[in-house]
Amino acid sequence: GQQLNQSPQSMFIQEGEDVSMNCTSSSIFNTWLWYKQDPGEGPVLLIALYKAGELTSNGRLTAQFGITRKDSFLNISASIPSDVGIYFCAGHGDSNYQLIWGAGTKLIIKP
């Protein structure tokens, strides 16, 4: 099936750094969702975006619904060790209830 282009694939970060990741699509979406998955667990919803241009925060996380409706960004400020994990974007276009998923961005803390 269709996949979103999510980048970067992985990131090594120092504690305290800001982190940015993004997802792009070839088609227009009306919903963007960002999830975090810890090892051996199911993904947890972080932020949901429903409107083009929307900027939404959840603690140190901020996500934006791109104005073209074909992309979305997630920023994490002042990263801490518990931020490690895999972050997934997901979008919904005009199909049924299926979401289109990115391949994930793996966040790793530099020792």
Added chain:
Amino acid sequence: DVKVTQSSRYLVKRTGEKVFLECVQDMDHENMFWYRQDPGLGLRLIYFSYDVKMKEKGDIPEGYSVSREKKERFSLILESASTNQTSMYLCASGAGGIIYEQYFGPGTRLTVT
């Protein structure tokens, strides 16, 4: 808080066995989903259901079937398990309507030997 539970965290089955994975949600959600997750392949939708007794195929339905007899429960069935079905299986639920958010269970790590 939405709670989605899955019947087992870890399961080991033999090739050819019939396998049932159960999922229960407590939020009266209309929609329920089954995904499998494999390294490098992301989340792939197997089946979903938008109402009791209704089901639709996702991207990889071959070798699987589903059952939704009650709103809160969605079962995934492997009729004859094969080694290539060794994977992490994730169940999710969603409210439906114009809300597309999905809430996931903890997953079942299935190994078929």
